[in-house]
Amino acid sequence: MESLSIPATACPKISARARLQTDKVTGKPVLLYPEGALMLNATAHAIVLLCNGQETLEAIVSILAARYQAPAEEITKQIIRLLDRLRAKNLLELLQADVK
Numbered sequence: 001m002e003s004l005s006i007p008a009t010a011c012p013k014i015s016a017r018a019r020l021q022t023d024k025v026t027g028k029p030v031l032l033y034p035e036g037a038l039m040l041n042a043t044a045h046a047i048v049l050l051c052n053g054q055e056t057l058e059a060i061v062s063i064l065a066a067r068y069q070a071p072a073e074e075i076t077k078q079i080i081r082l083l084d085r086l087r088a089k090n091l092l093e094l095l096q097a098d099v100k
Contacts, residue, residue, distance in 0.1 A: 005084055006057050010094040012083055013053030018091040020048060033091055043068075047082055053095045057083075 006012070014020065018033040029045040031038040040048060046067070050060045061079060065072040086092035 006080055006087075006094060008058040009056050009097050011053050011056050011097050012051040012060070013093045013095055014048060014051045014086070015091045015093055020045075031086075031091065033089065035089075038089075038091075043078075044082055047079055048086075051083070051086075051092065053093070056097050 014031070015033075018031050020029060020031055022028070023030045023039070026039075029040040029048075031040060031048060038044075043064075046064060047060065050063060055063070057079070061072050061076050064070075064079065065075055068075070083092055087094075
């Protein structure tokens with residue numbers, strides 16, 4: 001199995017320095033941060049909405065696989081690619097899942 005840059009048990013959370021809102025001109029979702037903005041397509045928006053610090057990466061993959069009727073193995077790399085881009089811009093924190 002391929003090594004993941006984000007552990008399956010990590011709980012991704014959008015950084016406090018970033019804010020999700022709707023672009024006033026296009027009506028599309030945008031992630032604003034001090035250095036700029038990222039326009040999000042529908043899939044990226046769905047991923048970002050789940051980055052609340054409560055859901056593990058594994059849960060996010062499961063939720064989106066069910067929603068889009070896609071195999072988890074296929075979408076995991078795409079999700080991690082987006083999350084890695086957000087981490088590179090310091091827009092994503094990785095929290096540890098609460099052990100129950």
